[in-house]
Structures are given as structure tokens and as C-alpha cells.
Amino acid sequence: MSYEFDWAPIWEARALILAGLATTVMLSAASLVLASIIGVIVGTAASSHRLAFRVGAGVTVEVTRNVPLLIHMYVWYVALAFLRLPPFWCGVLGLSVYSGAYVAEIVRGGIASVPDGQGKAALATGLTPFQTFFVVIYPQAFRIVAPSLANVFSQLIKDSSLASAIAVMELTYVAGAVEGQSFRTFEIYITVCGLYLLLVTIVTLALRFFSGAREQAPAMELASA
Amino acid sequence: MREPIIVLKEVSKAYGATPVLRRCSTAVAAGEVVVVCGPSGSGKSTLIKCINGLEPFQSGSITVEGVEVGAKGTDLPRLRMRIGMVFQHFELYPHMTALENVMLAQVHALRRSRSEARERGRELLDRVGLAEKADAMPANLSGGQQQRVAIARALALDPRAMLFDEPTSALDPATISEVLDVLVELAREGMTMMVVTHEMGFARRVADRVIFMDQGEIVEDSRKEAFFSNPASERAKLFLSKILFH
Ligand SMILES: Nc1ncnc2c1ncn2[C@@H]1O[C@H](COP(=O)(O)OP(=O)(O)OP(=O)(O)O)[C@@H](O)[C@H]1O
Ligand SMILES: [Mg+2]
Numbered sequence: 001m002s003y004e005f006d007w008a009p010i011w012e013a014r015a016l017i018l019a020g021l022a023t024t025v026m027l028s029a030a031s032l033v034l035a036s037i038i039g040v041i042v043g044t045a046a047s048s049h050r051l052a053f054r055v056g057a058g059v060t061v062e063v064t065r066n067v068p069l070l071i072h073m074y075v076w077y078v079a080l081a082f083l084r085l086p087p088f089w090c091g092v093l094g095l096s097v098y099s100g101a102y103v104a105e106i107v108r109g110g111i112a113s114v115p116d117g118q119g120k121a122a123l124a125t126g127l128t129p130f131q132t133f134f135v136v137i138y139p140q141a142f143r144i145v146a147p148s149l150a151n152v153f154s155q156l157i158k159d160s161s162l163a164s165a166i167a168v169m170e171l172t173y174v175a176g177a178v179e180g181q182s183f184r185t186f187e188i189y190i191t192v193c194g195l196y197l198l199l200v201t202i203v204t205l206a207l208r209f210f211s212g213a214r215e216q217a218p219a220m221e222l223a224s225a
Numbered sequence: 226m227r228e229p230i231i232v233l234k235e236v237s238k239a240y241g242a243t244p245v246l247r248r249c250s251t252a253v254a255a256g257e258v259v260v261v262c263g264p265s266g267s268g269k270s271t272l273i274k275c276i277n278g279l280e281p282f283q284s285g286s287i288t289v290e291g292v293e294v295g296a297k298g299t300d301l302p303r304l305r306m307r308i309g310m311v312f313q314h315f316e317l318y319p320h321m322t323a324l325e326n327v328m329l330a331q332v333h334a335l336r337r338s339r340s341e342a343r344e345r346g347r348e349l350l351d352r353v354g355l356a357e358k359a360d361a362m363p364a365n366l367s368g369g370q371q372q373r374v375a376i377a378r379a380l381a382l383d384p385r386a387m388l389f390d391e392p393t394s395a396l397d398p399a400t401i402s403e404v405l406d407v408l409v410e411l412a413r414e415g416m417t418m419m420v421v422t423h424e425m426g427f428a429r430r431v432a433d434r435v436i437f438m439d440q441g442e443i444v445e446d447s448r449k450e451a452f453f454s455n456p457a458s459e460r461a462k463l464f465l466s467k468i469l470f471h
């Protein structure tokens with residue numbers, strides 16, 4: 001018995017699939033931005049010389065990472081029910097907080113890999129601690145951790161499929177719907193796999209480009225923009 | 226007596242139970258060149274890092290042009306702009322060109338325009354003999370060249386005084402003189418300088434005073450001539466005999 005591929009139903013559902021793809025892109029993009037912000041703040045606190053900051057950041061990261069992502073999704077969904085937040089934003093929160101913990105660990109490691117004297121030199125020229133981080137420490141740390149960040153971000157894109165569990169109509173959710181109507185199981189999941197692969201590849205290449213571009217181009221143009 | 230720029234009064238500091246500075250007092254007048262020497266671990270680096278607030282201290286007071294370094298409300302970034310600092314390991318920013326290294330604090334701390342900062346940066350690189358290296362990355366410069374860029378970076382803020390922490394001890398012997406020449410010229414131009422170094426030849430040539438430290442204490446603080454011809458303490462005598470005739 002051989003399976004007959006029939007792509008016509010997939011093509012007919014293209015509008016739905018594209019809408020799902022768009023939702024996945026927005027969900028991932030919003031979460032990526034928010035996870036980066038959370039990660040930078042918590043990761044910087046984790047590298048602080050103040051014990052209270054380090055402990056606070058460490059506990060946050062451990063707790064967050066040790067709760068499964070699906071539970072994060074449910075927690076935000078249920079906890080924010082009284083706010084009547086759309087499922088999309090519950091999904092963004094769940095994903096950002098969860099991935100933010102991983103970004104925080106990477107940021108902490110990146111900061112630790114920049115020699116202590118770099119910060120001292122920047123402070124000695126009258127830069128504020130804030131400026132020191134943004135123009136001297138983060139750019140150097142970023143180049144070191146870019147590959148690890150690419151991993152977390154591609155994981156984030158794949159993890160966004162769990163938002164289907166709280167009824168966010170992203171790609172995986174849509175795939176289920178199309179399959180339910182057309183029974184073209186293989187066709188729809190092959191299509192969806194291809195789309196996820198495409199997204200992950202774009203993000204990975206983009207990060208490689210940005211971390212590499214800084215090596216050649218004068219970095220200060222970027223830093224002082 | 227010229228007005229003092231840097232004044233230390235009874236400065237003490239400890240890491241946990243280990244004292245690293247014990248009641249250190251001295252003053253550096255405008256235009257004065259003070260060399261700080263002493264055995265490894267005696268607290269020389271710690272002392273000069275306290276002056277621009279990179280290291281906190283527990284008691285005593287340090288003032289820079291009358292501003293209390295350790296006071297709560299002190300605007301440290303502003304104070305640090307007026308004292309340049311040069312480190313043993315250069316600490317150039319590896320992700321920026323030589324010129325960008327010299328421009329960075331001008332733009333972000335002094336808020337000069339980029340074109341003004343660039344112009345001043347080129348001027349200073351020229352002054353330390355590195356005009357043609359403006360666009361080089363630090364990794365492609367020799368140690369001596371990196372240290373000269375670091376000096377230009379500190380001078381870019383038009384500081385009232387300069388602190389040097391063993392500026393030549395990470396250099397190979399062949400390039401030490403190119404950095405010392407820059408220091409000598411600065412001294413001749415009247416820059417107020419505090420230099421931690423073991424280059425006693427340099428001290429003899431340009432220092433006004435020599436401070437000798439041991440175990441966190443300022444053991445001697447005397448005119449250069451007196452220090453070299455007739456050190457008052459046994460510890461300084463021993464130290465001098467070791468570094469001059471090894
Ligand atoms: N972060 C620190 N924690 C604990 N002890 C420290 C720390 N930094 C420095 N020390 C100690 O403080 C003392 C003074 O150190 P410092 O670096 O000021 O000496 P130094 O005179 O500059 O020595 P060197 O000639 O080796 O540079 C040393 O005994 C050192 O071990
Ligand atoms: Mg030292």
C-alpha cells in the first residue's frame with residue numbers, strides 16, 4: 001500500500017496557514033525582544049558585586065527554568081484571566097519569561113568573559129556604569145555569546161508551538177485545524193516543518209551576520225546610535 | 226607651595242581582615258610628578274585606584290581639587306573625567322579601532338560632537354606618534370603602541386592629573402622606552418602625574434618626589450634626590466639595592 005500525496009487541500013488552506021505563520025512570527029518576535037530585555041536585566045543582576053542581586057537573579061533563573069514551558073503557558077493564561085488578556089499575550093509572557101531565564105544565564109556568562117579591567121578602564125574615563133555596560137561590556141559579551149543566543153532563539157521559535165495549548169492560533173494550532181478538516185496529515189506537517197525550519201534559519205543567519213558585522217565595521221557607530 | 230590637586234589623609238582599606246592600606250597620607254601639587262614604588266603586594270595599585278574611586282576605602286579622606294572622593298553625593302564620573310588613568314595591561318577596547326578608543330569617552334562622557342572628538346583624537350594619536358595607526362584594531366598593535374593609545378585615550382578628556390599603574394611592566398624591554406618617552410614629555414609639559422613604576426631611571430629623570438610603600442604603608446615620601454642618595458628607612462634601602470643592582 002502506498003501513500004498518495006495530495007497537496008491540493010494544503011494549497012486551499014493557504015490563507016489560514018499564512019495567518020498561522022504570521023502569528024508565529026509575531027509571537028516569536030515579541031517574545032524574543034521581551035526575553036532579551038528580561039535576560040539582560042536578570043543576567044546583569046547576576047553579575048553584580050552585590051550579593052542580594054546575585055541571589056535574587058539566581059533564584060529567579062532556577063525557578064523559571066525548572067518549571068516546564070507548558071506550565072508557564074497555563075500559569076500566565078490562568079493568572080491573567082481576570083485581566084482578560086488575549087491568549088496571544090499570555091503566550092508571549094510565558095515564552096519570554098521562560099526563555100528570558102536562559103538568555104539571563106548566557107548574558108551572565110558573557111559578562112563574566114569580559115575582563116574586569118575593561119569596565120574599570122571605561123569607568124576611569126568618566127563613563128557612567130550604565131554607559132560602561134552599553135558601549136564597552138555588552139558589545140564584547142555579545143560577540144562571545146552570539147552562537148549560544150542563536151540556540152536559545154531558535155529554541156524559542158520552536159517552543160512557540162506550545163502556545164497552541166492556550167488557543168493561540170499560531171502555526172501548530174492551524175496545522176491541527178487543517179489536518180482535522182482535510183485529513184492530509186503528512187502534507188500539512190511537512191509544510192509546517194518547512195516553515196519552522198525557514199524561521200529558525202533566518203534568525204540564526206541574522207545573528208551570525210550581526211555578530212560578525214561588528215568585527216569588521218567600526219563598532220562605535222552602532223554603539224552610539 | 227603650589228595648590229595640591231590630590232590630597233590623601235589617613236586613608237585605610239582592608240579586604241576582610243587583611244589591611245591593604247594603612248593610614249596613608251600625602252598630597253600631590255599641580256605640576257608635580259610623584260613616583261610610587263614598593264614591593265609587590267604593598268598596595269600601590271590599590272592606592273591609586275582609591276584616588277579616582279575605582280576602589281572604595283574604609284576610613285580617611287581623599288580629595289581631588291577639593292572634591293571628596295568617598296563622599297556619598299560625589300559625582301564620580303565627573304571627578305574621573307579630570308583624572309586620567311593608564312593601566313598595566315592597557316585595557317583598550319578590543320572591539321574598537323585606536324581612534325574610536327580615544328573618541329569614546331569624549332563623546333559619551335564629555336558630550337563632544339563626534340567630529341570634534343575625532344579631530345582631538347587624531348591630534349592626540351599624532352602626539353603619541355601613532356597618527357597612522359588611527360584605524361588599526363588594538364589586537365594588531367604592539368604592546369608599546371597599545372599603551373600609547375591608552376595614554377591618548379586618557380589625555381582626550383583634558384585631565385588635570387594622570388595616574389599610571391605600572392605602565393611599562395607588561396611591555397617587552399624594546400618597547401618600554403617608547404612609552405617612557407611619552408611620559409617624560411608629559412611631565413615636561415607640566416602634567417600632574419602619579420606613576421607607579423619600578424623604572425628608577427625614569428624616576429631619577431622626571432620625578433619630583435618618590436613615595437615608597439611597604440605592606441600598605443607609605444614608608445617614605447621624600448624629594449627624589451633625598452630618596453636616592455639617602456633613603457631614611459632600612460626597607461627602602463633594601464628595596465633600592467634589589468631593584469638597582471639585580
Ligand atoms: N580583590 C582583592 N581581594 C583581596 N585582596 C586583594 C584584592 N586585591 C588586592 N588584594 C591584596 O591587596 C594587597 C595590595 O594589592 P595591590 O595590587 O595594591 O599591590 P601592588 O603594590 O600594586 O602590587 P604589584 O606590584 O604586584 O602590582 C595585596 O596583598 C593583594 O593580595
Ligand atoms: Mg599593582
